[in-house]
Amino acid sequence: MNDIQMFAFESDFVASLRCVPMAVRLKLDLCGIKLTLRQWSRFSRQDRHDLLIRACGAPAEIAAYRRALVALVFLRSGEIAKPLADPPCGGWDRTDGPPPIVADYARSLGLAPPSPGQWAGLTRLQRFALIKLTRDNHDNVNFAPAMREFGLLAGTLAGLHS
Secondary structure, three states, X not given: OXXXXXOHHHHHHHOOXXXXXXXXXXXXXXXXXXXXXXXXXXXXXXXHHHHHHOOOOOHHHHHHHHXXXXXXXXXXXXXXXXXOOOOOOOHHHOOOOOOHHXXXXXXXXXXXXXXXXXXXXXXXXXXXXXXXXXXXXXXXXXXXXXXXXXXXXXXXXXXXXX
């Protein structure tokens, strides 16, 4: 699993890790922890980097990531880490075609949704990012740039990643 990539559409904060990158958001969903931006901002640059590169794929890795994150939240903020209010949808692991939320959101922007073949060709992290970018509480302005970066819009270069 290569879930440490950061995308070009995240470039305004990639260097500083001042915001939570998609790669860490995926790991938060996998381990079921809600991390606030305020808690993230209390982490050191090294803490943030460690959370980015730490493995979180196999069940034992997910459990270890969760334990480390819970301890870090308490250490840096004095707060108890909270579980996610809603369980993650997990649609990023399906490769048979984009979930309706992605297809509908793309159409709402006047964009063609990814075909089943295009969806299957994306990495798990790319599929996760597109799903997250359809949510009301996320920065949806990055949906079209993400589609472009992932080579899903006509006239763009496929495979353009940061």
